[in-house]
Amino acid sequence: LVTMRTVLCNIERAIALSHPIDKADVGRLCKHYQNASHSGRLSGLIWAHRRLSLPDRKRVYARATELVNSSLREDRLVAAIKLRRTSTPPLTSLIMSILSTEEYGLGFIIDVRGDVIKFKGRFPVIENELHLALSLCLNPGVLRICRITTASPKKVLDAMFENEAVCID
Known part of the structure; x- marks a missing residue:
C-alpha cells in the first residue's frame, strides 16, 4: 500500500x-x-x-x-460513457454489448460522395468530427472507422456485397 x-x-x-x-x-x-x-x-x-x-x-x-x-x-469521456450507460435502458445496453463484440460486430456503411467531400487523410479534423458525430449517436466504444468510401452509392453497395464495406465497430 x-x-x-x-x-x-x-x-x-x-x-x-x-x-x-x-x-x-x-x-x-x-x-x-x-x-x-x-x-x-x-x-x-x-x-x-x-x-x-x-x-x-x-x-x-x-x-x-x-x-x-x-x-x-x-475523465470527461469516461464520465460521459458512465452517464450514458446509466441512462440507457437495460435492453438497449444488452443489445449494444452484444453488437460491440468481435464475433457479432456492428457494421455501418458511410458513403461520402467523392464529388461532395474529398478528404483522403488530408483533413484529419473532418475525420475526427465525423467520428465525434457518430459517437454521439452510439456508444463511443463501439465505433472504429476502418475505411470511408469516396465512391458512388453503387460502388458502396458492390463493396458491401463483397464484404468490403466500411465497418465501424
Whole structure:
C-alpha cells in the first residue's frame, strides 16, 4: 500500500539525486491528495512545504498540472460513457454489448460522395468530427472507422456485397 508520505519521499529522493520526477509518483500524489481528508491534505501540503525548496515545489506542481490536464479529456469521456450507460435502458445496453463484440460486430456503411467531400487523410479534423458525430449517436466504444468510401452509392453497395464495406465497430 502506497501512502502519500511514501510518494512524497520518492519525489524528495528524486530531487535530491537530481533525477527527473517520476510521472507515476506525481500521479499517485494527485490521487492520494484527491482522496485524502482535509487534515490529510493539509499535512501533505505542510510536509511538502517544509521538505521541498521553492524551485522543486514548482517542478512538482508543473508536472502535476501537466498530468492532470492530459487526463481531463479522458475523465470527461469516461464520465460521459458512465452517464450514458446509466441512462440507457437495460435492453438497449444488452443489445449494444452484444453488437460491440468481435464475433457479432456492428457494421455501418458511410458513403461520402467523392464529388461532395474529398478528404483522403488530408483533413484529419473532418475525420475526427465525423467520428465525434457518430459517437454521439452510439456508444463511443463501439465505433472504429476502418475505411470511408469516396465512391458512388453503387460502388458502396458492390463493396458491401463483397464484404468490403466500411465497418465501424
